[in-house]
Amino acid sequence: MKFEMLQKLTAMMFEPDGAGGIRQRYDSVDVRTLSPLVAAYVGDAYFHLFVRGRLLSYEQNKVQVLNRFSAQIVSAVWQAKAYTAIEPMLTDEEKGIFRRGRNAHSHAPRAASVREYHMSTGFEALLGTLYLTKQFDRLEEVTEASFQAISMELMRLTDKDRK
Template sequence: MKFSQFKLLVDMMFTPDEQGGIKKRYDGVDVRQMHPLVLAYIGDAFFHLFVRTRLLSYEQAKVHALHAFSAQIVSAVWQHKAYLGIEPMLTDEEKAIYRRGRNAKSHAPRSSSVAEYHSSTGFEALLGALYLSEKFERLEEISEASFDVISRAMMAEIHGNTTEGTEEK
């Protein structure tokens, strides 16, 4: 699914404007002023859809397997690893958004460490800010790079390489 299609689905959930169109409630709102957990909420939804769509390149028939695999990929543990892998490509402004999300008060689930959970919240806040700012090219670039980092780390883990990064062959 393209970003424009995803945006259309989100827009349909908002109230109609005066012309009968879709009113975007966040128009005119400075994303830098939004609560970081709201940004993370949007970023989480986006990354879930991104990963699910990306996995369709590999499997189209086994929905249960797709769901289980996508749930693992979007977990706090793997999002934390993704952030560590993409951090060098981020701008100072993007790192600042990440830090705001990471530092937001929230409660970590038992499936990850507190540090991983907070890091994943920062990662999601970054994606949410890019989405709401309509910086779709940058959003796709960061999402693809994150998916690549996660894929490589999973392969390394499967093949017994416990170090971060990729194996040399």
């Protein structure tokens, strides 16, 4: 990012509060009025951190391996597979959050199909909404089930290739 763009963003986002600090624009976050893509933005960050922390149960020395493996797990392709696996455990409300995120207008990257990308956006919107509404026990349950589903599928594919 060029410095000029950083200056514009800083001026747009931050205002002095008159007491030497920065004035907050919002006192709280009403998830019901947020764009599903904003919830997905938060959910993406949460899932990245969750996966990185979870992978430390298996490897603690090889940063490049951890980075490559975590990038694979949090990819749109694998998040779409995770959602398919966990869908039966979700409430109707959670499925509705997923649908709103999936149907939000966004552009798919080249590394995933449009369907996978939209599903991953819905998955991330669900995680972001659970995080922003402070449903941390449910968030842990959903992310752990997702991690387990991805891990099991990766092992199944690896076993299949060995034979």
